[in-house]
Amino acid sequence: RYGVGDALDTITVNGKTCSNGICVDQFDHWQTVPMTWKCRDLRDDCTLRAVRGLCQTDSLYTHPHCPVACGVCHNRTREIPFETSAPFSSHPRNRQGLVEVAGSRFGVPQLIPERGSDDRQGVLDRMQDAHEYWEDVVMEEDRYQPVRTLCRNEYELCALWAARGECTNNERFMKKSCPVVCYTCETLHVDALCPFDPNIPNAWQRGDLNRMFKRIVHDPTLAHYQTTVLSRPDYEPNDTVETASYQIGPWVVIIDDFLNETETSTLIALGADQGYERSTDVGEILEDGSYEDDESETRTSTNAWCYNECDDHEVTQIIWERMTFLTQIPPENSESLQMLRYEPGQFYAVHHDYIENDWNRAVGSRILTVFLYLNDVEEGGATNFPELELAVQPKRGRALLWPSVLDQYPHKKDDRTEHEAQVVTKGIKYGANAWFHQRDYQGSTQNGC
Ligand SMILES: O=C(O)CCC(=O)C(=O)O
Numbered sequence: 001r002y003g004v005g006d007a008l009d010t011i012t013v014n015g016k017t018c019s020n021g022i023c024v025d026q027f028d029h030w031q032t033v034p035m036t037w038k039c040r041d042l043r044d045d046c047t048l049r050a051v052r053g054l055c056q057t058d059s060l061y062t063h064p065h066c067p068v069a070c071g072v073c074h075n076r077t078r079e080i081p082f083e084t085s086a087p088f089s090s091h092p093r094n095r096q097g098l099v100e101v102a103g104s105r106f107g108v109p110q111l112i113p114e115r116g117s118d119d120r121q122g123v124l125d126r127m128q129d130a131h132e133y134w135e136d137v138v139m140e141e142d143r144y145q146p147v148r149t150l151c152r153n154e155y156e157l158c159a160l161w162a163a164r165g166e167c168t169n170n171e172r173f174m175k176k177s178c179p180v181v182c183y184t185c186e187t188l189h190v191d192a193l194c195p196f197d198p199n200i201p202n203a204w205q206r207g208d209l210n211r212m213f214k215r216i217v218h219d220p221t222l223a224h225y226q227t228t229v230l231s232r233p234d235y236e237p238n239d240t241v242e243t244a245s246y247q248i249g250p251w252v253v254i255i256d257d258f259l260n261e262t263e264t265s266t267l268i269a270l271g272a273d274q275g276y277e278r279s280t281d282v283g284e285i286l287e288d289g290s291y292e293d294d295e296s297e298t299r300t301s302t303n304a305w306c307y308n309e310c311d312d313h314e315v316t317q318i319i320w321e322r323m324t325f326l327t328q329i330p331p332e333n334s335e336s337l338q339m340l341r342y343e344p345g346q347f348y349a350v351h352h353d354y355i356e357n358d359w360n361r362a363v364g365s366r367i368l369t370v371f372l373y374l375n376d377v378e379e380g381g382a383t384n385f386p387e388l389e390l391a392v393q394p395k396r397g398r399a400l401l402w403p404s405v406l407d408q409y410p411h412k413k414d415d416r417t418e419h420e421a422q423v424v425t426k427g428i429k430y431g432a433n434a435w436f437h438q439r440d441y442q443g444s445t446q447n448g449c
């Protein structure tokens with residue numbers, strides 16, 4: 001058990017044990033001297049913090065800052081040694097031809113180029129800035145709470161790589177392996193990167209789902225659409241179970257001729273330009289908040305995301321304007337159009353469009369699907385809702401709308417709207433998904449969320 005003033009002469013850095021101040025690493029022109037490793041409290045008020053119980057209630061901050069007062073010196077792994085008096089002070093034993101090891105409490109100690117090296121100043125500056133970043137941002141701002149234990153440099157050359165521009169040149173690796181010197185710790189966990197702001201309102205409050213579908217059916221500004229209600233939660237005042245042409249259930253509505261012929265063929269061509277690729281499922285959620293792409297047994301179609309030129313195309317833009325006017329949901333709440341192509345034998349088995357974890361994330365839940373049929377299919381390819389016993393045939397220009405959530409609980413999944421794309425038996429089927437979310441999907445994804 002180490003106390004104040006205890007010094008360790010031997011330290012393990014990335015598996016190499018360095019004794020008596022010297023260890024040769026794989027870069028044989030570089031040698032390292034270990035820092036003196038003291039378990040000591042880094043704040044004046046540690047005793048007070050310990051007395052107040054912060055070692056228990058705020059251990060993430062208090063343990064590394066007040067290890068003595070909290071009595072956790074013995075818990076420290078040697079991979080995360082404490083800094084000496086300054087984050088990267090010159091070591092007394094430093095001499096010509098040796099390289100200092102800058103200790104840190106945010107990952108493995110960093111190698112610093114020897115005096116006279118061109119890289120030296122850049123690395124020292126990086127370490128200084130990284131230290132401030134850690135103290136003033138990571139340890140201070142609440143949203144970094146989920147990443148404080150993940151925020152560490154994994155390699156002793158992180159600072160050098162960063163000084164040489166690798167944070168931008170080799171962004172993916174560096175964000176994961178050297179997040180402190182790249183100042184990107186928030187990217188390590190979705191809750192830090194994309195804090196959920198409860199003050200930003202959702203697109204749908206209670207009752208808005210119903211209001212939207214009623215408007216689609218009744219509003220005079222939408223009367224030019226060929227709208228057919230297949231399913232809705234209640235009867236119109238004059239309808240009865242005998243007379244109604246719809247069933248009772250969640251809203252499911254089709255609008256024929258929502259797109260004209262030019263628009264459908266343009267979308268098909270734009271999808272081909274983007275390149276159709278084998279579809280994947282939304283797989284397991286990863287720590288950084290992204291989802292694994294699962295090449296799927298249950299979804300054998302191909303698809304293309306309508307990004308860039310496809311999204312910028314005037315036809316795409318007109319269709320977005322139309323969908324915005326129809327749904328009154330801001331277009332930035334929608335994912336980009338996902339274009340689908342099914343060959344004979346291809347299908348998408350029963351699934352739900354709702355994504356389980358999204359409701360408390362910056363993007364919010366998927367709330368509504370507008371599915372666009374881009375061509376007439378010779379045989380098969382219906383969109384079938386097994387719970388509702390309702391199958392919708394593909395028809396060029398037709399839009400099919402259904403909610404993924406409940407009117408009274410718009411963050412909760414409506415299990416009844418699970419659906420499948422039945423196998424195409426003859427001809428090719430083209431379609432496009434517009435998935436609307438509760439919140440700003442485009443802005444969130446631009447921020448990497
Ligand atoms: O192709 C269809 O009819 C529906 C496709 C679908 O449900 C989806 O892509 O999520």
Ligand SMILES: [Fe+2]
Nearest residue numbers: 351352353419
């Ligand atoms: Fe779907």
